[in-house]
Amino acid sequence: MSIAESVKEVRKRILNAANRVGRRPEDIVLVAATKGVEIERIREAIKAGIRVCGENRVQEARPKMDMLKKEASWHFIGHLQKNKIKYLIGEVDLIHSVDSIELAGEISLLAGKRGIIQDILLEVNISGEKGKFGIPPDKAKETVKAISGLENISLNGMMTIPPFSETPEYSRSYFRSLRELRDEIISLGITTSGFKELSMGMSNDFEVGIEEGATLVRIGTAIFGERN
Numbered sequence: 001m002s003i004a005e006s007v008k009e010v011r012k013r014i015l016n017a018a019n020r021v022g023r024r025p026e027d028i029v030l031v032a033a034t035k036g037v038e039i040e041r042i043r044e045a046i047k048a049g050i051r052v053c054g055e056n057r058v059q060e061a062r063p064k065m066d067m068l069k070k071e072a073s074w075h076f077i078g079h080l081q082k083n084k085i086k087y088l089i090g091e092v093d094l095i096h097s098v099d100s101i102e103l104a105g106e107i108s109l110l111a112g113k114r115g116i117i118q119d120i121l122l123e124v125n126i127s128g129e130k131g132k133f134g135i136p137p138d139k140a141k142e143t144v145k146a147i148s149g150l151e152n153i154s155l156n157g158m159m160t161i162p163p164f165s166e167t168p169e170y171s172r173s174y175f176r177s178l179r180e181l182r183d184e185i186i187s188l189g190i191t192t193s194g195f196k197e198l199s200m201g202m203s204n205d206f207e208v209g210i211e212e213g214a215t216l217v218r219i220g221t222a223i224f225g226e227r228n
């Protein structure tokens with residue numbers, strides 16, 4: 001399948017998943033995960049209608065963003081180290097993977113210096129799996145509260161990566177937990193921003209993510225094929 005055909009297919013699956021649960025497909029943002037994908041192939045995806053690209057590594061992201069700045073919106077979805085933040089602030093429209101108050105503080109500081117508000121999501125390790133990035137769910141509320149107090153950050157919601165499984169249904173309970181956590185946090189009134197975004201679902205489980213309320217899905221393999 002060509003990239004254009006794959007994008008079309010993924011769109012169709014997003015539409016169907018949204019329809020199954022009575023959601024509007026336009027409320028779901030398709031983020032093309034472009035790690036390891038060369039610029040020409042990203043361009044092909046953009047031609048096929050991709051509007052948002054997500055990168056994992058700062059070094060790899062910068063040249064791609066510089067080349068394709070006008071063609072697409074860029075998100076950062078990978079693990080982020082403090083010393084790399086300066087390369088991203090103001091360059092990416094959303095950072096999905098903020099996993100500590102310290103990191104958020106540093107982002108806010110740099111964003112302030114550049115006179116902007118940086119949109120971010122809090123990464124939550126909803127399954128509690130060892131060795132995985134993200135805030136433990138029982139620390140989420142206090143973390144959200146602390147980050148919401150930062151001046152140059154807009155905390156728009158949360159992201160999670162469930163344990164890997166070949167079976168998409170296996171992700172459902174984790175996605176549901178993240179949605180419930182979001183709803184609880186909203187009802188507590190501890191956020192200053194909308195906090196409605198849920199970044200959940202990859203190639204193997206994005207339809208389940210959408211059924212459980214994802215507003216952003218991050219899809220690589222289903223668009224670009226297997227990575228080597």
Ligand SMILES: *Cc1c(COP(=O)(O)O)cnc(C)c1O
Nearest residue numbers: 033077202203218219220221222
């Ligand atoms: C690579 C990656 C994706 C996309 O994964 P696929 O299974 O290829 O769709 C999504 N999110 C993150 C954080 C990734 O690193």
